[in-house]
Amino acid sequence: MISRRNFLTTVAVGTVSAAALAACGQSPSQQGSAQNPVTLNYTWWGNDDRAERTRKAIDLFQSKNPDIKINGNFTDFAGYWQKRATEAAGGGLPDVMQWDLSYLRDYAQRNQLLDLGTVKINLDGFDKTLLPSGQVRGKTYGIPTSTNAFAVYYDPAKLKEIGVAEPTGKWSYAEYKKWLGDVGAKSGGKYFGGADFTGVWWQFNIWLRQKNIQAFTDEGKLGFSKDNLKEWWSLASDLRGTPAIIPPDRATQLKPKSAFGANAAASESTWDNFMAAYLKDSGAKELKLVPVPSDDQGNLGLFLKPSMLMVASAKTKYKEAAARFIDFMVNDPEVGNIFKTSRGVPASKTQREGTTFEGADKAVVDYEKSIEKYLKDAPQPPIVGFGTLEAAFLRTSEDLNYGKLTIDGAVDQWFKEAEDVIKQNA
């Protein structure tokens, strides 16, 4: 529990203990040996499934590198960033960390992350169009472990049950909306068509790309207008309150599961590496993936995004050891066989080709292959403060669904917050 006083105390204790820990971490030698290994702290976000896989990967690494010990630690996604913020303030970020594109610029631009160009990591197996997504101002701070692409998931069994045809993935937004409505109407209340797709930042971003609009300019400003956002949120205005999309009060109560994972909706648009999690949540036998709709079938606006990156702390004492661990996690084929597609499709060719994909994992790999010809360059790491904007986007759209805001009001509110964030971090 955090009261005002405890809150301040927490900050102080955190700072003091982080400083103390940093002091303890000093060691005369920066190289470990099998008798006297160096210890790297490694932290990641994820569920139990990922924790188990990561532990296996760590064990494997330690058996191959007896001079390095990995001290692993994990939390869920939301808590993860709050913890990193406190650690960074105290100067005690873990040596190696799993990282997200949304926060790369925040920490890299503020000199918290190690320039990985200064250490030895093998990047031969990486697609040259993917690497810029780990770079900020020309320096490499993050190495993508894996890629994911945006997709619409659906459950073929549910569609069969209610007698709605499976989507082909070649659809305009009008067809997509009609399909969502059909599912809601024909299921007789059992399933909603999906969640409100206009609340997802990345689908908006892809829709902008389909119209050849940049979400953010190179100067770090917004690249789209209020009218663009208004048009986007209006896209679903005739669906809100109908069985096509799940009402917000239902969706809220299903959290942390999504409507799709909780078997309340027949489809969901999100990143393709959610496959394993959705299968587990919903208990479905099979889930399928198709591209998001586009009104211009020649331009789907899709791209491969690093689903996560490996980074090191700028203050780590063991740069060489950290680099070796990162190299292992992104390149080793055995690591690929441990994670399969639960991190996304392995980004490094060495790892990808050394991994056998079956069943659901194969569906994800096949999906990324099927959209290959539509892919464009991955976007650069978004602006500083992007995490805040993404959260505000979802929240504002939720208020829209609750009827607390009109579309104009929602657009104004989000732009006000966005301009404030950009001004703050300029």
Next chain:
Amino acid sequence: MTQTLTRRRGATSVPLARRTGPRGADVRAGYTFLLPWLLGFIVLTVGPMLSSLYLSFTNYNLFEAPKWIGFDNYVNLFSDDRFLQSVQVTLSYVVFGTPLKLAAALAVALLLNNATRGQGFYRSAFYAPSLIGASVSIAIVWKAMFGDNGPVDQGLSFFGINLGGWVGNPNMTMPMMILLTVWQFGAPMVIFLAGLKQIPTELYEAASMDGAGRVRKFVNITFPMLSPVVFFNLLLETIHAFQIFASAYIISNGEGGPAGSTLFYTLYLYLRGFSDFRMGYASAMAWLLVIVVGIITLLFFRTSKSWVHYSGDSR
């Protein structure tokens, strides 16, 4: 005799000399024993508070050196819709939750005070919720109870009231949060109970002889005699209510939703500081809360003169 004389003379002629006498040693010993706490208090409470006061006048993102911006944070608060929302949410929680909680505590204390058998058991049973109430597990249980098809929803449906799950309904989350705090009335109840025991029984006997009924006795004897305890509880619970955080954080997944209906002041403060990296802004919010709670406490003390009766008062 001589000793007394010297001491007295020492005391009157050289007052400072008293410090080196036996009392000075006592004082030193006292502070020595106090030192561990005092150090903790200064290092962990006063120090961070002062640094947050400084930060509240700066733009500080945790990574770069704070930039002095004067009163900007305080001024910007009042054009921040989410801040105003959080104030509104917190105030309605304090205004409705606290009196209800105290009323429940007083009512149960009155019942228990009259009970002759099993008082110890009931006292513990009613006190138990407030022992575990602030914990994370209770918030999780609460969320499940008030969710779709949870026991509350089903129970109400049985009586033909179909509200659906409270957790997802922005109009029902506040009643749910208030019920959670009311349910934890144990601590004020125990204090009320102690206060009730202090009221001399002859007052009631005299009133009975004058023909006063139960209501009359409560209004004219119990409440006035209990008023210092009521005042104490009111003050404590009000301050406590302003600080609600954990249950709101858990029930809304740390977001303050649905539709901002559980965006309590401290939750927004936390989000501003640790999610948006705006520590200066968060510090300004913290200090504004200190000031407002201070003013409210002061107002309570001012008005208390007209309704709180201490024994020995002529009024």
